[in-house]
Amino acid sequence: MSKTTRFWMFIGILASLVRISSAVGQSTNAEPAFDLTVEQRQWMENLRLGKEVGPSAAKLYYAQVKPAYPLFYEAWSQAEPALKIQLLGFIANRRMPRWEEVLHVAAADDRRELRVEALRYFQYLDADAKTIGRLRTTLGDADREVRWMAAKALAQMPAAVVELRAEVKSWIENPDVLLRQPLLANIVPSDKVLDHVEPYWLAALANPDAMTRMSAAEGLQRLKTFAPARLRNGVVEPRSEERGKLCDSLLNLMIKDLGHADAALAGASMYALVALGSPALEQRIVEMLSSDELPARARAAEVLRKRKAAFDPSLLSPVFERGDETLQLFVCGTLGRVQTAACAPVAAKGLASKHPSVRQAMLYTLENLPANVSGPILIQALKHEDPNVRRRTATILGRRRDTDALAALDHVAELDADVTVRDAARRAAAIVGGRDLAKILVDRKQLLEQTSERPVRKFDLAPGGIPIDVEGVMQIDSHKQLFVDDLIVASIGTAERKAHSFRKDPRNPIFEQEYPWERQGTLTFVSSVHYDIETRLFIAWYHSMLGAPDATKGELGRTPLIAYSVDGIHWQRPLIGQKAWVGSKTNNVVGTSNNIVPIPAAKDPTKRYASYVFHPEKNALAVAYSPDGIGEWTEFKAVCGGGRDVVTACRDDLGGGYFAFMKWRLGPWSRRSAWAAWGPTPDAMTRGPINITADLTDDQGSANRIAAAFPTLDYFQPSQFHTEIYEVTPFIYEGHYFGLPMRFDVSGRGGGNIDGITDVMLIASRDKQGKQGWQRPAGSESAPLLALGRWGEWDSGQIYGPNGLLVVDDEIVFYYTGACFGHEPEGSKSDGEGNSAYRAAIGRATLRLDGLVSLHADDTEATIATKKLRFLGSRLQVNAACAQGTLLVEMCDAAGAPIPGFTFADCDPFIGDALRHVVSWRGKSDLSGWAGKAMQVRFRLRNGDLYAMQFTIR
Numbered sequence: 001m002s003k004t005t006r007f008w009m010f011i012g013i014l015a016s017l018v019r020i021s022s023a024v025g026q027s028t029n030a031e032p033a034f035d036l037t038v039e040q041r042q043w044m045e046n047l048r049l050g051k052e053v054g055p056s057a058a059k060l061y062y063a064q065v066k067p068a069y070p071l072f073y074e075a076w077s078q079a080e081p082a083l084k085i086q087l088l089g090f091i092a093n094r095r096m097p098r099w100e101e102v103l104h105v106a107a108a109d110d111r112r113e114l115r116v117e118a119l120r121y122f123q124y125l126d127a128d129a130k131t132i133g134r135l136r137t138t139l140g141d142a143d144r145e146v147r148w149m150a151a152k153a154l155a156q157m158p159a160a161v162v163e164l165r166a167e168v169k170s171w172i173e174n175p176d177v178l179l180r181q182p183l184l185a186n187i188v189p190s191d192k193v194l195d196h197v198e199p200y201w202l203a204a205l206a207n208p209d210a211m212t213r214m215s216a217a218e219g220l221q222r223l224k225t226f227a228p229a230r231l232r233n234g235v236v237e238p239r240s241e242e243r244g245k246l247c248d249s250l251l252n253l254m255i256k257d258l259g260h261a262d263a264a265l266a267g268a269s270m271y272a273l274v275a276l277g278s279p280a281l282e283q284r285i286v287e288m289l290s291s292d293e294l295p296a297r298a299r300a301a302e303v304l305r306k307r308k309a310a311f312d313p314s315l316l317s318p319v320f321e322r323g324d325e326t327l328q329l330f331v332c333g334t335l336g337r338v339q340t341a342a343c344a345p346v347a348a349k350g351l352a353s354k355h356p357s358v359r360q361a362m363l364y365t366l367e368n369l370p371a372n373v374s375g376p377i378l379i380q381a382l383k384h385e386d387p388n389v390r391r392r393t394a395t396i397l398g399r400r401r402d403t404d405a406l407a408a409l410d411h412v413a414e415l416d417a418d419v420t421v422r423d424a425a426r427r428a429a430a431i432v433g434g435r436d437l438a439k440i441l442v443d444r445k446q447l448l449e450q451t452s453e454r455p456v457r458k459f460d461l462a463p464g465g466i467p468i469d470v471e472g473v474m475q476i477d478s479h480k481q482l483f484v485d486d487l488i489v490a491s492i493g494t495a496e497r498k499a500h501s502f503r504k505d506p507r508n509p510i511f512e513q514e515y516p517w518e519r520q521g522t523l524t525f526v527s528s529v530h531y532d533i534e535t536r537l538f539i540a541w542y543h544s545m546l547g548a549p550d551a552t553k554g555e556l557g558r559t560p561l562i563a564y565s566v567d568g569i570h571w572q573r574p575l576i577g578q579k580a581w582v583g584s585k586t587n588n589v590v591g592t593s594n595n596i597v598p599i600p601a602a603k604d605p606t607k608r609y610a611s612y613v614f615h616p617e618k619n620a621l622a623v624a625y626s627p628d629g630i631g632e633w634t635e636f637k638a639v640c641g642g643g644r645d646v647v648t649a650c651r652d653d654l655g656g657g658y659f660a661f662m663k664w665r666l667g668p669w670s671r672r673s674a675w676a677a678w679g680p681t682p683d684a685m686t687r688g689p690i691n692i693t694a695d696l697t698d699d700q701g702s703a704n705r706i707a708a709a710f711p712t713l714d715y716f717q718p719s720q721f722h723t724e725i726y727e728v729t730p731f732i733y734e735g736h737y738f739g740l741p742m743r744f745d746v747s748g749r750g751g752g753n754i755d756g757i758t759d760v761m762l763i764a765s766r767d768k769q770g771k772q773g774w775q776r777p778a779g780s781e782s783a784p785l786l787a788l789g790r791w792g793e794w795d796s797g798q799i800y801g802p803n804g805l806l807v808v809d810d811e812i813v814f815y816y817t818g819a820c821f822g823h824e825p826e827g828s829k830s831d832g833e834g835n836s837a838y839r840a841a842i843g844r845a846t847l848r849l850d851g852l853v854s855l856h857a858d859d860t861e862a863t864i865a866t867k868k869l870r871f872l873g874s875r876l877q878v879n880a881a882c883a884q885g886t887l888l889v890e891m892c893d894a895a896g897a898p899i900p901g902f903t904f905a906d907c908d909p910f911i912g913d914a915l916r917h918v919v920s921w922r923g924k925s926d927l928s929g930w931a932g933k934a935m936q937v938r939f940r941l942r943n944g945d946l947y948a949m950q951f952t953i954r
Contacts, residue, residue: 014877032047040065047071054083068482069096075157076102081687085117094122100125103713107134112143119149120668123247135160137888141169144176144696152182158190165196172200177209178700184215185719187228189223193231197797198223205250208257208817210268214718217272218440226251226276246579251281258303259296262913267707270299275304276460282309289315294323298330302711305338320346325355329792332358332941333711333820334839336365336792344373351389353383356506359389361792367396368837375400379408379803382425382787387418388656394421398428406432406451410888420570427514437515438586442954443815446572447537447564454536454566464734466766473868473894480734480950484764484777484853488693488866495855495862495941499762499780501787502814509794509818509841511540511571517589521545521819521840524802526646526727527560528596529815531568531806541593541629542814545840548581560593562630568813571845578631583696591626595649595803597658598629599682606632610662610682611647612639621647621662623683640677640685648728652768654732656681659768659775661728662741664690672724675738692741692763692774698723701782702745704798706757712797714826715755717748733812734850739763739774740785740801740814750824757822758798760786762852777853785852786816786845796840797821810915812847849915850879854945857885864939864946868894873951874928875919881913882944886931889919891927893935904940 036044040063046056047068053075060068076087088106091099103125106118116336119138125131135157138150153172154160161168171183201223204216224230226247229238239247254276257269273285288300289311298319304311319331332350335343347369350362363381366374381393382405394412397405406429413425430440431763465479467488472487480489483497511520513590523543530539543558559581561674565571579589595612602608609629613636615622620638643662652659659678663672679685699722706713706721722745729740741763746756762785763774787793795818806813819840855864880887887910891902898904906921916927931951939946 036065036067040068042846043069044068047075048077050078053079054086056531057087057090057691061094064094069094069095071496072096073098073102081111081114084114088114088117089120092118092124095124102687104130104134107138114144115141115143115146116149116668119153120148121155122150122153123954125157127157127163127225131157132160132163134755136164136167139164139171145668148179148182151179151184155183155186156188157727158188159194161187162190162192168197169200171205171918177211177703178696180204180212181215182720184212184277185218185717185721187219191374196234196765198225200803201225202246202250203806204754205272206253208265209703210707211700211718213265213268213720214271214703214707214716214721215416215715217275218718219269221275228278232238249467251276255284255296255300258288258299259291259293261295263708264390264704265707266299267710268294270303270306270710270717271304271707276715279301279306282307285309286311290503294319298323298327298334301331305334306711312340313340313346313585315740317346317349320349320353320358325358326790327354328355328358328610329361329790331792332361332365332710333792333796335370336361336756336820337711339368339370339837341370341373342371344377347374351377351384356386356388357793358386359386360392361794363389363392363396364670364794364839365753367400371400371402375404377401378402379405382408387416387421387702390416390418390421391424395512397426398431399513401432402416403432404525409757413588415743425489431515436586438575441575441586441588441897442564442572444564444576447572448535448848449481451535456536457531459531459533461653462807464736466654466735467869468759469619470870473870474866475870476951477872478951478953480850480948482734482736482850482853482948484736484854485945487766488869490865490867490936491863493863493865494860495857496945497778497857498854498945499777499783499785500854501783501785501845502812502847502852504786504789504795505569505844507569508843510569510814510844511542511842512838513544513841515573515587517548517587518544518561519546519559520836520838522561523558523800523817523840524815524842525800525802525817526595526648527593528803530598530697530804531594531805531808532598536566538568538571539563539629540565540571540842542842543588544815560590560770562590562593563588563590568808576630588629592624595647596629596804597649599651606634607682610658611636612647614643614645614647614662616645619643620925621649621660621685622693625682627801637683639679639683640687642687644672648727648730648731648801652678652732654737655768656680658685659732659737661692661730662687663727666690666693669722669724669746672726673738674725674741675773676768688690688769691726692725692739693763694723694725694743696783698743702945705745705759706747709757709791709796709822710759711791712788712820713747713755713822715748715750715822715824720746720754722746727800728763729760729804731805733807733852735766737765737768738852739765739880740805742800743784744823749824750822750826753824755822757788758800759788760799760801760816779853786814789818789820794818794820794839795843798823798840807849807925810849812849812851814845814847816843816845817841818843848879848881850948854881854947855939855941856942856945857941859943861940861942864941866937868934868936870932871951872931872953874931874954875925875952876919876927876937877916877950877952878919879915879947879949880910880917880941880944881947882911882941883913885941885943886911887942887946888937888940890940891930892935892936892938896936898938904938 004840043056046052097799103118106114150705201219254269254272260266285300291297378753409425409429416422467476468476528541540563547557573588575583581587592611597610606627607625609626611624618638620641623638624633624636626633646663649660660677675690676688677685702721702723724744726742726744731738741761743761744758762780765774798819800817821838888907891899908920
C-alpha cells in the first residue's frame, strides 16, 4: 500500500470518527450526519465501551451501519479469542478501516483458528512484500489447515504465485495430496503465471492420485491450456506445436486410464477428458467405443454422455456378452441417462444378463426410455423367468400408466405363480386402468385387528447399561458388553478393532413408488420405521420425494405417508382417507411423518406419538403430538432453540428421556455439522456442543470417493471438494449412544445448493451430553457403515438414514433412503423434479446382532484382557465368529491370577459362529460362585471376531 493511499485512508478514518461522534449524541447542537435509530446508537455505544460486543457488532454488521465500521478495529483488538474470529469476518467482508492490518496481525497469531480465519481473506490483499512474506511463512505453518488455507490464498494471487514459484513447485510435489488441491484447482490465470508455472500444472495432470489429477484439470481449464487459442498480452495466441504435443500426450494418458482397474483413477481421467476435451478429442473417444478393452469402452461412452455428444449405444452390447457384473451395471446407468430410442435393443440384452442386479438396473433404464420402444420390451418382461423382474416390471408399468400394458397386467394379476407378482400387477392395473384405488389400498382397521394371525417376532430395544467404575472395578451387572471402546478393556494385544458394514437386501429397493401421490420416489429421510409389538407389524412413516403438483405439500415440501408390513420386506399402504391429495382422500397420506417417536407409556392418550421437526419460524427443534401417529396432531411446540433444516430424534431408553441430533454449519467451508440435544421429556431438551463434524482427514478421501462416483454426479468442481455431515441417525444400543452420520462429499456448486454424494459412517459415545465427545470407533474411519451402490444401481448417488434402527429377530435392521443421483442434480431446483431418471426409494440393510464393531485376530493369536469387573449371573455368553479359528476364555481374580479350573488350558475351544455361545471349562459353565466379586476375563482369539460378552442368569 502506497504512502498516499495510507494518508487518504487516515483522513477518511478521521472523518468517519467525527461523524460517529455527532451520531452518538456527543455534540448536542449539531444535527446527526447519519439517520441512525436509537437502537443503532446504543449498539455503537456498546461497541465503543466494550459492552455486549458480539451481539452489538453482529446487529451493526447485518444492518450495514457504516458509521460504526471504524469502531470495529478497537473492538477486535480487545476481544476474546472466540469473538475475534467473528469480528475478523465482519471487518474483512465489509473492508472496514484497517482491515488489512487485522488480517496481517491475525495471520501471525498463536491461535490456529484465528490464522485460518485470516487466511480466508488474504486473496483480497495487495500482493506486496509483506503479504508474500506472510504467505511464505504460513505455507510452512505447523498446522495442516493453516497450510491448506495459505495455499488457497496463494493460488488466487498471481503475483505471489510467480514470486513464490519455487515454493509452488515444491508444494505441488508435496506428499500430502490434500494440500495440492487448493493451489492446483484455484489458480487464477495471468500472463506471468502462464510463463513461469503452467508446466507444474501439466506435470500434476499426469499424477495418478485422483485429487491431484482432477485439481490440476480444473486449474488447466482456468488457464485454458488445452484450448486451440488463448488471450495473452491482449492478443489471441494460437496453441504452439510444442504445447500441442504435450497436451496430446496427456490426453492420451487420460484415454488410456479409462480402462484402469482403479475406479477412482478412471473417474479422475473421465473428469479430465470432459473438462479439457475438444471436438477433435471427441472423435478419439468415439473410437474407444470399439476398443477390445470393455471398461475403456463403457467409460468412453460415459465421457461422451457428459459432454453431451452423440454416440451409437449398440457399441456397448458386447458388455452384456463378456463384461462382468459391475461393468454391465455401469452401462445400465449410462443408457438410463442417455434415454434415446437407440438404447432399447441394448437394454433388451441387459434383461438377459445372468446377474439379478443387472436385470433390475436395466428395468429402471427401460423406464426412462421412450414409451414406444421400451413399452413392448417391458410387457414382454412380464413373462420373464425371474419373479423379481416380473414384479418390478409391473410396478414400472403402473408408474408409467402404460395403457398398452393393461391387458397383460390383468393377466399377470390373475395367473402368475408368485403372489408378490400378482399383487404388484393388481396394483399397477388399478392405477393404469383408473380403477377405484380404495379397493387396492388395505383396510387399516381390519389389518390392525388381525394381530393373532401374524407371527410373534423377537424385538429388543436393547438399551443395555453403562458400566460404572467403583474403586477401580467396573460394575457391569448382567448387561451385554460390546468391544466398541476401551471402557471395560485393559488391552487387546495383537487384535484390532474392525468396523463391519451392513449387508444390503438383494431384493432392494424393498419399498418404492407405486401410487401417483408417491411422486418420484419414497424416502425414510427424517422419517421413521418402527416395530409395534402389540400389532406385530412394522410401521413406516415415510415421504414422497416431491410434494403434490397442486402445491398441497407437507413438511419439507413432500407428502407425509404411512405403510405397514408383516415381515419388514413386503409393504402395504392403508387407506387413511383423512387428507386430500389432488382433490381425493383415497390415499395413505397422514398429518406428518417427520421423526415419529412412539411413547407407549404416555399417561395422556393424546400424546402416544411425538413428531420432531426443525421449525424455521420458531428457529427451534419443535415437537407435536398425536394419539395414533396419523391424525389429530397438535401444533408444533419449540423444544430447544437453534439448529437447521434436518433433525432426528428418538426415545432414550438407556439414560431415560429423549435424545436428538440437530444440524448446524461451521468453519471455513460452512460445513454441515451436528450437535446432540437431550432432555427428560419430549418437549424439553438442552443442546450440547457442536462436536460432530468432518475435517481435513475426511476431505483427503473425498476425491477418491467422488471420482469413483463420477457418472452419478452432475456438478464437478475439484476446488470445492470437501466433506460435511449432512445428518445423523441416532441409535441407542447396549450401553452406547451411536450416531450414523451421513458423510456428504461435496463435488461442486449445484442449482442453488451443492452437489455431492452421501454414505453412512459410525460414531459412538458413552455420554450423550457430549462432554467426552463423539468418537469414531477404531477401524471405522475409512470403511462406510453403508456404502453407495455402483453406477447403474438404484442407490449409486445418495444414502440417508432414518430416525433410528431396529433390533428384530437377532438382527440390526436399517431402513435407508437411496437415490441414483447426487444431492443437487442438473436442471432442477430440487431433487430431480421433471426427470424420471432421478428417483429415490427405500432399501433394507442388516447386520448381525452386536455386529457394528468387533475385535479381530488373524493367524497370530491375540490375547484380550478386560479390566476388573463385577458381574451378576451364572454363566458367560460370547457373540463370536471364528469358524476358521478358535476362541478360548480364562477367568482371573482381581489380581489377574488365573482361577484353577477356569484357565485357558481348561477351556473348551469354541470353533464356529454363534450369537450366544456359552463358554465352558471341561464341560462346566457355572460361574455363580464368582458373581459379585472383582474378576478379570481374558480371551485368546485366532482367525476370528469377538463382538460381545455377557454374564447371564441361567
